[in-house]
Amino acid sequence: MSFIKRFLRLIQFAIFVSVAAVPINAQVEDRFVGKLLPELKPDFVHVYQRVLTKLSQPAKVQFMPPLEKDAVVTTGDLIDQRTVTGKFTVILVEPPKATPFLSSDINANGVIEATERFAFNAAQGSTGDLDLLLRHPLANPLFKDFPVFIRYKRGFTHPSLAAADRLLLQTVWALAYGTVDIKGKKVLMQYPFDPQSASISTTEGLFGIDADGDGRIRNEQFSPETSYATNTELVFRLGDMFVSTSRIDLARNEIVVRTRPRTEYLRHEIAVGQEMPDFSFVDFDGKKRSLSQFRGKYLLIDFWGVWCADCIRETPFHVESLRRFRTRGFDILSLDTDEDPEIVKPYLKKNNITWTQARNDSIRPLVEVTYRIQEYPSTILLGPDGKVLVLDQDSLRGEQLLQTLDRILTR
Secondary structure (H helix, E strand, C coil): CCHHHHHHHHHHHHHHHHHHCCCCCCCCCCEEEEEECCCCEECCCCEEEEEEEECCCHHHCEEECCCCCCCEEEEEEEECCCCCCCEEEEEEEECCCCCCEEECCCCCCCEEEHHHEEECEECCCCCCCEEEEEEEECCCCCCCEEEEEEEECCCCCCCCCCCCCEEEEEECCEEEEEEEEECCEEEEEEEEECCCCCCCCCCEEEEEECCCCCCCCCCCCCCCCEEEEECCCCCEEECCEEEEEEEEECCCCEEEEEECCHHHCCCCCCCCCCECCCCEEEECCCCEEEHHHHCCCEEEEEEECCCCHHHHHHHHHHHHHHHHHHHHCEEEEEEECCCCHHHHHHHHHHCCCCCEEECHHHHHHHHHHHCCCCCCCEEEEECCCCEEEECCCHHHCHHHHHHHHHHHCCC
């Protein structure tokens, strides 16, 4: 055999071996490229309360032009993710006959100038709230500013607040958006943005995708379009495809999305009208239980923890709901997220909480992977047939919960 023939036989053998080494049913990974949009948007999932107090020595703060006589002036710190200190000081000014405005000595020259005053606008659909969108400048190759949405709850009173105190709500984080061409369709993507980082993570933070093509990403409880990542490259469903973002290059403004096998999509999507699959758990008495044991009842499933202030605020309404509606076939199943049940038990006893509590160590995969709970508390109302009746969180909070149950349980 000539050298050339022997060489060609070796090449053919090598090709055969390489092809044979690839499983016949192996999925070929597709990659798609897109770009980030040049404007960040506030992350409305994370909204924090900030209290401003009466300015003790207003004469020491210089305004140019000067403030109107009898203006009410309060001050406090807002959260600022751009800085090492994590805060910046603001002054709320309420003139007697003009619209309130927020101000801050941005250039640190000791004088609050006209360009450092930011007027509020009436909140849409509100009777008294005022809104404001601040844009802090950024030193970033793509994004010029970092947006912070602020709402002044004008007229808000609370026993824990002094008469002169003022309540502001503010967003804390911002989100980056981009579009990726996936098989001929421009798909909107959402990514977390850290103003102190030189890059955008693909494995940490709040991610999203416009899976249904309606032009927006639903950042809400149990939405399959958003989820938090913790040291993982999240997989989302896009029709009959499953995709994740493998790379984001800010300098080149490039997004790379790749396809993933169906087996790597671990989330279970739930929707109104669908049956919630059965799952097992261990209660606080150490007994193994299951969701199916509650069939035949209207069941409020509550993801909560005593560490969560918003969860604690719901306790009186949960206690009252069980008192009012237990005879109508209502019950509660709480999925506790506290690490140690012994920490929780005194709270349960003090507040007369008698319904079933699932231990965190028995439902952690359910919380973190199957349903990817984003915020606490998160609640689901099931019907006697185990199907989801209500997912809207506003309808399952506070007085609205009692009204919702009264309406549904009379059917």
